[in-house]
Each structure stands twice: as structure tokens, then as C-alpha cells.
Amino acid sequence: MGEGSKVCVTGGNGYIGSWLINKLLAKGYTVHATLRDLKNESKVGLLKSLPHAEGNLVLFEADVYNPTQFDPAIQGCEFVFHVATPLAHEPGSIQYKDTSEAAVAGAKSIVMSCVRSGTVKRLIYTASVVAASPLKEDGSDFKDVMDETCWTPLNDSLEHVYLDDPRYKDYTYSKTLSEKYLLSYGNDENGGGLEVVTLPCGLVGGETLTSSPSSSIVCIAQIVQQERAYKSLKFLEELLGKIPLVHIDDVCEAHIFCMESTSMSGRFLCASSYISLQEMANHYAFYHPEFTVKLENKDGQSKDIKWTSTKLCDKGFVYKYDAKMILDDCIRYARRMGEI
8 A cells, every 4th residue: 555556536526525535646546536427527627637636536437326337436446435425315216215225225336346346455434423423212312422332313203303304314314324334244244355444524624625615614604694504503413412523634634544554444433523503603703703603592401412432543543623723714715715
């Protein structure tokens, strides 16, 4: 492994995927990246314009809804980063009934592509903290801590958490079921032939390479007054007790750390901070008084849940960005994008 090693990144044109590719190219890796549409000139052009892309970046067309398309991209690679995920159901699909079915089928197919390649040593999956809720099974209350043992209950007891928006439920189910499948494969089914790492990432903030709005907008929803973005923040706090935050740069460094480690498998939560909406509002009011900050209901029940996940740091990973740095970077990003 090292300079010249081939790696594959699915969902290469997304927020995390594009930043990860940029870092991998800078480190000397040859990158196979998948996009849903190679005819989309803006997305293709963005990746081709990255430093070191010429001669080191190969683009492939592949869609989670057509999972066998990933074979050519994965062939010959040592490591695969499965970043792509369906965010909305393809209405024309007769193959899958919803995003959960499509996501799990995609995960299974990626695993099979890795096995068929004969070269892939480790699969690293970009999971989400929405799969790691510390809510108790009946949805009545939270556990005392949030760590890798937490799994979001997939039952009707959590209907209130989804705020009457099926997209939150679909996304939560798809990420939870996909991660559980991949971990079960890594643990049980392959006799150690393929290491599987899952990284349930917190709400990602910071800069972006893409021109489309990123999750950084959700981080500053209390300032930009975007109802949809704020609803996403509320959903995360309802589901997780507080908001796990992580910087885009730390997310991608964590992915690369999991690849470059000699041997690694299992589940590792990825977030440097765990704060409430009230704490976020207080930060903006104190450090950015020029903005009108959406006030939080101080009468709401304070959730005293401790973030006790240290698995990634115990392996030697070091986060560079704390909550203040993440939120301030989101402000800079929003100013650059003309959102504030």
C-alpha cells in the first residue's frame, strides 16, 4: 500500500466523496471513482479539475439502483470506500420498493464486487450516526451513553422522532440496515477474506468542493432560517439526544486512517463533538452577534447523555477540529456561498 495503490470511491461527486478523492490524490493514490451520470459535465469537471487528477483519477458510471455496474470500478483495487447512498427513492424503480431495499442491495453487491475482484483487502463504509441512536427500544427515553453498542430501534415506537417526514425514516432505516448487513458480513460470512470497517459519521460541517449546498447548511440552520435545514437539526436531536458534529476534513482523514491501518475491522463512531441545539444557538449568539439566531425552547428536557465512544481515538486517530472550529467554518462556507 502507498503511492500508486488503487482505491475505489463510490459516490465520488458528493460532499464527502469529492473531498476524500481530493485527499487521496494528494497522497499519491490512484483513484477509481463512481458517479451516477458521466454526462453531467459540472460534476465530472469538478473531479477532473482536482490537483493530481490527470493520470491518477479514473471515472466510472455506476448507480446504487444498478449495483452490478460497480464491478469495473472495483476491479484491481486494494481498498474500497462505499460512500454512495440513495437519498431519495427512484420512483421508476420496479426492482426495489424503497431506499432501504436499494441501499441494502447496493451494499450486498459492493461486497460481492470486492470478493470477485480478488484484490480488495478492506471495505470502508460511510455510515451515519442516525443508525446509532441511544434511544431505548420502546422509544420512551435515552440510555445514559452513546457509543458503538447503540443501534437505532427500527420499530413503530420511534414514529414521533421522524417529525411526520418519511424521508427521515427512510434514510434512518436504509443506513441502519446497510451497516448491520456489512458488519455481519465482516464478522461471519467471509472467513476473514475481506475486512469491513463502518464509520457512522456525525453531522458533517466545514468547507465543500461542490457547488451544491452541503450539510454545513444544516449546521447553521439556526442562522439561515431555512425550515428544512432546521427540521433536520431537530430530527437529529430527537433521535440522538444531542448533535454529534464532525468536520469534513476529519471525516476524510478518518476514512484514510482506517485504510492505512495495518489491520482494522468493526464499527467506529466518527464525531469530535456532541452538543445540544441550545449550545449551538449559544455559540452563534456569543461569537456571531451580527446574526439573528433562532431561539431554542429552554424549557425542553435537558438530555444528559454522555458521548463515550473512544474506539477510533484508541486506535490512534486524532481529531483536529472541535465544535467551535466546525461551526465557525460553516459560517465561512455559508458566506462564500452567499447563503448569509
